[in-house]
Amino acid sequence: MxxxxxxxxxxxxxxxxxxxxxxxxxxxxxxxxxxxxxxxxxxxxxxxxxxxxxxxxxxxxxxxxxxxxxxxxxxxxxxxxxxxxxxxxxxxxxxxxxxxxxxxxxxxxxxxxxxxxxxxPIAYGTSYGALVWKARLQPGETLLVHGAAGGVGLTAVEIGKALGARVIATAGGPDKCAIALAHGAEAAIDYKAEDIRERVKALTGGKGADVVYDPVGGDVFDASLRAVNWNARIVIIGFAGGRVPAIPANILLVKNVDALGFYWGSYRQHRPDLLAAGFAALSGMAAAGQLRxxxxxxxxxxxxxxxxxxxxxxxxxxxxxxxx
CATH class of the missing domain: 3.90.180.10 (Medium-chain alcohol dehydrogenases, catalytic domain)
Incomplete structure (x- = not known):
């Protein structure tokens, strides 16, 4: 073959x-x-x-x-x-x-x-697990998705919206921002031309995001730490930006922020039951036209x-x- x-x-x-x-x-x-x-x-x-x-x-x-x-x-x-x-x-x-x-x-x-x-399987499975199992995303919360036009980021936009969250997307350039908006983001931030922290604060009335989905790392992660609400959850998916960030623990402490690592692949070994349940839920979303x-x-x-x-x-x- x-x-x-x-x-x-x-x-x-x-x-x-x-x-x-x-x-x-x-x-x-x-x-x-x-x-x-x-x-x-x-x-x-x-x-x-x-x-x-x-x-x-x-x-x-x-x-x-x-x-x-x-x-x-x-x-x-x-x-x-x-x-x-x-x-x-x-x-x-x-x-x-x-x-x-x-x-x-x-x-x-x-x-x-x-x-x-x-x-x-991987992109939608990752985003579902990160948002549901790890971040415990609730309807009405604000979800900030980085790399929102990429392979996993775009699925997080769709799933976040399907779960009832208000989704703010970040992407590099107006064309990528337009794709995120077309897939359900309420607002999009072009990180090449706009300050992530300032825009998120402006879009949330100064509160910041409740959940951050980050497959990028580097400078984007650093900006996220200063753009989150009290008791926020930041889910670390990967480091497509190249730099693995060092997390200042004092910021986590002051705002009661959870920094959560998420590697979906390990659930195949440790919790295959969750994978099956996750794909059943995703199939329902797809059948309802919420996932494209x-x-x-x-x-x-x-x-x-x-x-x-x-x-x-x-x-x-x-x-x-x-x-x-």
Whole structure:
């Protein structure tokens, strides 16, 4: 089968297209014919040997996919051949077929195609878990979403609105701000031209945000600390801005602020029941028209270099999807 192969974790530039045998599902596993696979920032880290998970080489990168079930391993009775599914994998999505644990495979929400579903599990799963499990976002609260036109940020805008929050988005440039507004943000801040702290304070009557969703880090995180309400919660999703911020504990203390780290992938191991419940809730939101996955680019695997470059330069809006 055709696959994108990492032979040494030296960065995405060292990947190559090649052929690998089609794997056979073992007990508790499912073989899925991949119709589309979502590209994530974590894929670039894994290809560089900097991710939490370090597969033995050679390996096929790719953490999420959508496709058709083609074979079931022993003991799998919750799925059937020919079923349209989306899945999360430790690696292996950037190939014509992928092995998945049955517990990590979910029906595609009604109304979504393979391309939309390919970028659904991680981005929407992350935002749902961060806002519901960690931040305990309540209707009527103000949610500040950074990187709001990006792969995970845009899903946080949609889910925050669906949960009844007032959403303020930040993004780089008027075009990206417009995308966040089109997906449910009440207001958008262009951080390239506006001061985040001053604008948030102005938009909230001087109170600040109740919840901050931050996949960016760096200067954006620093600004968030000075733009939050008393008893606010800041959920740390990642560091796409490049700098891991040092958190001044005195600010957390004075305002009773919670700084919460959130790594959605670890819930697959520790709380798979929450994942299943989360996807059930997300499927309901999708069926109600509250979630509209935004695809920035659809590329063949042969254009993987272009996909990674677009992602890492932060030119993408929504998700980049590969079709094997």
């Amino acid at each position: 055709r696959a994108l192969i990492c032979e040494q974790p030296e960065g995405f530039e060292s990947l190559r297209l090649g052929d690998m045998p089609i794997p056979a599902p073992g007990p508790g596993e499912v073989l899925v014919e991949v119709k589309a696979a979502g590209l994530n920032f974590a894929d670039s880290l894994m290809c560089a040997g900097k991710y939490q998970v370090k597969p033995p080489v050679p390996f096929v990168p790719g953490l999420e996919l959508a496709g058709m079930v083609t074979a079931l391993g022993q003991g799998v009775d919750t799925l059937k051949p020919g079923q349209r599914v989306m899945a999360v994998v430790d690696h292996g999505a950037f190939a014509a077929s992928a092995l998945c644990k049955a517990a990590d495979v979910f029906p595609i929400p009604e109304g979504l195609g393979f391309q939309q579903a390919a970028g659904f 996955p935004h695809i920035s680019e659809i590329l063949p695997l042969a254009a993987w270099h272009q996909g990674f470059e677009t992602l890492l330069s932060r030119r993408a809006t929504g998700k980049i999807v590969f079709e094997p």
